[in-house]
Amino acid sequence: MKKSVLFGALAATTMLAGAAAAQGTTTLDTVKARGELNCGVNTGLVGFAAPDANGNWQGFDVALCKAVAAAVLGDASKVVYVPTTSADRFETLTSGKIDLLVRNSTWTFSRDNDLKMDFVGVNYYDGQGFMVRKDLGVSSAKELNGATICIQTGTTTELNLADYFKANNMTYTAVTIETNAEGEQQYIAGACDAYTTDASGLAATRAAFADPENHIILPEIISKEPLGPAVRHGDNQWGDIVRWTLNALIAAEEYGITSANIDELAASSQNPEVKRLLGSSDDLGAMMGLDKEWAKRAIKASGNYGEIFEATIGSATPIGLARGLNAQWTQGGLLYTPPFR
Amino acid sequence: MAAVSDEPKASFRLSMLIYDTRYRSFTIQFVVLCLVMAGAGWLIDNLLRNLSALGRGVDFGFLTSRSGYDISQTLVEYTNDSTHARAWLIGLLNTLLVAFLGCVAATILGIFAGVLRLSKNWLVARIMTVYVEVFRNVPLLLWILMIYAIFTDVLPAPNAFRGENPEATMSLFGTAAFTNRYTAVPWVSFTNSAGWLDLGVVWISLDLTLIVGAIVGGFLTNRFLIKRAATIQEATGKRPATWWQSILALFGPIIVVFLALGADFEVPELKGFNFVGGLQVSNSLVALWLALTLYTASYIAEIVRAGINAINKGQSEAAFALGLRPGRTMNLVILPQALRVIIPPLISQYLNLTKNSSLAIAVGYLDVRGTLGGITLNQTGRGLEAMLLLMLTYLAISLTISAGMNIYNRSVKLKER
Structure with missing residues (x-):
């Protein structure tokens, strides 16, 4: 153990030396020269990022990786997916092993500032919830006094849980687990009464159960968890590329651009907003070091935000999440992208 | 000249x-x-x-800030308002607890297995061989996970103890419950407890201090009594009867302390989601302890066997010639000499066990690796600092164990005059 830590420290030394040496070149140049985008994703959370039966990564987070790769490299398949645990994800990003982290990570003040990362946007507005077995007869999180709760270590949920129980004058016993799969196993075996994580994660976990109908997600959402992609602090150009790729996917839904009609719209749309976004009129891409059709390729990769949502985690999928806060601002949601001009 | x-x-x-x-x-x-x-x-x-x-200078300031997370097993006072430094201490104590329990159990089991492996009884010797080979040749992490998985999947959830016709019943005359989360056993509680002594960093339980004091005092008194009896025997040739004095000295003080503190047995009861009252030993601790013990004991067994084999056959033959029975030969002649060979590698096994206890994270037992090197590291993002402190912690524990064992080694090693 000690040995491996020592070697780890040595490796970190050399890695940091490498990162510092690479500071002269931008992430964009590095990615282009490599020809591949290293994208940090979850080790396996159905709907968000998980390999399918053929070993191809699929999911809501994966779609953003693909969109960025399409925008930057022109090919949505040029992505190397690096599975990261909740414990090592930020080190993986700051050390330069990945260019982009899309791993249901909550945007918080200290992560943004102290850990020297930049969250460039929010791709899913989430909140922490609880899942319990139906036959437990619990209908509110306020009834969980004295319960044993499974929780993934190294996440903001750990702190929220402590705060929530303290605020409500309740006690609990935490069963700390390392990965979502382990939590699932403990929860199913009854080693904990409740499982807590982001509500979207709970829905995804429940979808993979043999008997999803016997489990309920309690109505209380005890925290704000804006999940978003993060990049290293200091390379604003790369941050802008990821931010505006995400914005392009959201704007595409707002303007009604889908993967089906995108070619037609690019050729014939008279809407100046659409023309600017798809590069039919202005060359917005050049302002951040990309070509004219970056957004068109990004949207084509897996469709607009709404299409991605419905295909991976939407109500038609086993995960069955409603749009809720993640609807367009015109539909009463929080998705609101700044104008493309 | x-x-x-x-x-x-x-x-x-x-x-x-x-x-x-x-x-x-x-x-x-x-x-x-x-x-x-x-x-x-x-x-x-x-x-x-x-x-x-990168804007990430080395800074240990996080140690004094509020930790914000809870730890399920705390040997001394801790809440989520405590500092990260205190969480480190809690983790350290948890590490020391499992390491101590593991070392004691592994030594006992290892000596038994090592001696029995040399038994002339074919079946006993073979069973021990199988035990040693099976545990020595499978990675420790797998044993930990497997024992934990068995606990989780086989034992009933606390919920199963509920209702008129529960699926599971409490063991040991209805006083203990083995669940898939923890084992709840009766435990003493004190009605007029002496309270806590605040030493700034650590709070010391006065109850525990009194009990330990009574036990140690009893032992010392008993030793004095036996020594005095020996002196009288030397002088007069007659040994005074000391058995009743010994019993009084050994058990008297502890009974007095318990009565004074108003000791009472508290039996765990199912209330709400979980058992309340008594002592709850979490399965993660038991699984980790069992796995560490079984794994390390298999190595210790081999060390003991090697130590015994290293003693000249003439020693046991001489002992047999004097009419000593095999058991006494082993205890009085062979083992004391074998200890000289056994102790140095035994120290390494203790160190290994202590360091291996950092695998606790696999079963969610929050040892120092889990608190300082796990949650604190993740929440503050201070990876380098936390790892440095963690390495220093393990180094300090290991050096302390080494130093202690070396002193013992010096006392048993061959004294050349």
């Missing part, structure tokens, strides 16, 4: 550092030391520079 013993005038010249064999080795060692230090310094400097270039 003075001219012969006259040494040349000791005029030291710088060139002697290279050409004089008396000084050359010092010079070489000094230069190599400087190079090694410079190399290490360069690596550290490189790391620090690059970290500050």
